[in-house]
Amino acid sequence: MKKRRLSTIRDKLPAALALAGLVLVWELVCLTGLVPGYMLPSPVKVVRAFVGDFGLLMENSAVTLQEAFLGLVIGVGTGFVFAVLMDAFPVVRKMFYPLLVITQTIPTVAIAPLLVLWFGYEITPKVVLIVLTTFFPLTVGLTDGFAQADADAINLLRSMGAGKLQIFRYIKLPSALPQFFSGLRIAAAYSVVGAVISEWLGGFSGLGVYMTRVRSAYAFDKMFAVIILISVISLLLMALIGLVERAMTPYRRARE
Amino acid sequence: MLEVKNVSVSFGDNHVLEDVNLTLGKGELVSVLGVSGGGKTTLFNVISGLLTPRQGSVLLDGEDITGRPGHVGYMLQKDMLLxxxxxxxxxxxxxxxxxxxxxxxxxxxxxxxxxxxxxxxxxxxxxxxxxxxxxxxxxxxxxxxSDNVALLDEPFSALDTLTRSAMHRWYLDIMERIRLSTLFITHDIDEAILLSDRICLLTGHPGRLTREFVISPARPRDPDFPMTQEFLEYKRQIRAAIS
Structure with missing residues (x-):
């Protein structure tokens, strides 16, 4: 166990070094004045901006996270229902699967203003946008997972007299878990980005609103601080989902 | 206890099984031997109730279980453990x-x-x-x-030779202990002779059960049985009947 932890550290060391190197180059570029300071703030300035605005950033994060979470939960819920329906009724699948793919070609940024016009400046348009973007990877992940369930295993259960519901519970659902989680990871990242984008287009608080404000003030250091914060939040969410996945699929680590 | 009566199966114009009759008594091990693609697995699907035959019926202890899954245990070459x-x-x-x-x-x-x-x-x-x-x-x-009848569809064919002969011995032993009746599909003549009380040959297209061999001595058999003249004689007869 200990050995494995050591080897993961060794695996991740190159990435950490590369990141540190990049930050160092960035700092040097700013120090030597290669790029003027008002266009590219140095990492030190970004950190200072982050610390200075910490309270404000956290307040806005809470709003954004709340939207993202709500959208994600509803997205997971509808995605699940849709996937189950498409799996149970091939007609539903034939009707809606192509439509689902088409909806994904509509750029989020293009429908966001419409949603604001329809639903106002409160939380509703944000949540709707997140549901629209997260629901797709989840539905596709689950539907594919259900479809890939082992046909022989299903036959075996049928031979034991299992009904449709039991086959779903014992075969289809557990076989779809890995795909579900890869869909969920993507959806989680989308949900944060979706929340920020919809906040740009109208709202009173949230990281997106903060972003538009500091942009109009040309506060580049704060811009960078909030951008980094957003990616950190996304990474943390994905890591959290990874942990849940590990806990729910212990058998994948059994082969040793 | 298990009876297959006049079962015929076709998929469209493809007649797979024709008038198959088979009985399996308590504690008996009967093999269905035939070439791959000869309808053995179809026969098992009928017995397990997954497939309803065009005609004929399957009886378990006198009860009609044709087309009704959930009565007879089924085991495949793949172990199908989830x-x-x-x-x-x-x-x-x-x-x-x-x-x-x-x-x-x-x-x-x-x-x-x-x-x-x-x-x-x-x-x-x-x-x-x-x-x-x-x-x-x-x-x-x-x-x-189901603690009475097991359908085994080439259950040991994916195992290596040594594991396989250990499994043969083990299976015969446990079958005796839990008083199981077994219907066994295989394309391996040696395995069939070694394990079975009776061997039914499934041949032709559509598949029919053409011949039956009763294998003596009764089980439990001597470990050296596969080396005897009797064993070879069965093998010779079965090979002649199949080809």
Whole structure:
């Protein structure tokens, strides 16, 4: 166990070094004045901006996270229902699967203003946008997972007299878990980005609103601080989902 | 106890089985021997109730179970243990499907594990077990599903030779102990002679049960049986009848 932890550290060391190197180059570029300071703030300035605005950033994060979470939960819920329906009724699948793919070609940024016009400046348009973007990877992940369930295993259960519901519970659902989680990871990242984008287009608080404000003030250091914060939040969410996945699929680590 | 009566199966114009009759008595092991693609698996699907024949019926202890799954245990070449359930939970599946509460089902499984040479493996995942152990777990699952008849579709053909002959000995032994009746599909003549009380040949297209061989001596047999003249004589006759 200990050995494995050591080897993961060794695996991740190159990435950490590369990141540190990049930050160092960035700092040097700013120090030597290669790029003027008002266009590219140095990492030190970004950190200072982050610390200075910490309270404000956290307040806005809470709003954004709340939207993202709500959208994600509803997205997971509808995605699940849709996937189950498409799996149970091939007609539903034939009707809606192509439509689902088409909806994904509509750029989020293009429908966001419409949603604001329809639903106002409160939380509703944000949540709707997140549901629209997260629901797709989840539905596709689950539907594919259900479809890939082992046909022989299903036959075996049928031979034991299992009904449709039991086959779903014992075969289809557990076989779809890995795909579900890869869909969920993507959806989680989308949900944060979706929340920020919809906040740009109208709202009173949230990281997106903060972003538009500091942009109009040309506060580049704060811009960078909030951008980094957003990616950190996304990474943390994905890591959290990874942990849940590990806990729910212990058998994948059994082969040793 | 298990009777297959005048069963014919066709898929469209493709006639797979024609007028198949078969009986399996208590504690008996009967093999269905035939070439691959000859309808053996179709016959098993009919007996297990997954497939309804065009005509004919399947009786279990006199009760008509044609086209009604859930009566006869079924085991394939692939062990079909679900990778995401522990051995214990895999074997408990038939009990859970029948509505036995989880705790009670697990208890029943744990009780039977040693008998199947699976002591201490209840909490393990299928990938952690050897091929032979996995087959034994699959058999325990089959047995917990129906304690009277087992349909085995080439269950040992994916195992290596040594594991396989160990499994043969083990199977005959456990079959005796739990008084199981077995209908066995195989394309391996040696395996059929070694294990069976009777061998039915499934030949032709559509497949018919053309001949039956009663194998003596009665089980349990001497380990050297495969080396005897009798054994070779059966083998010669069966090969002649198949080709």
């Amino acid at each position: 990778p995401y359930r522990t051995i214990e939970d895999n074997c408990a599946l038939p009990l859970l499907l029948r509505g036995v509460p989880k705790k009670e089902a697990r208890r029943q499984v744990r009780e039977r594990l040693p008998e199947f040479g699976l002591e201490g493996t209840g909490r393990k995942w299928p990938v952690q077990l050897s091929g032979g152990m996995r087959q034994r777990a699959a058999l325990l699952r089959t047995h917990l599903f």
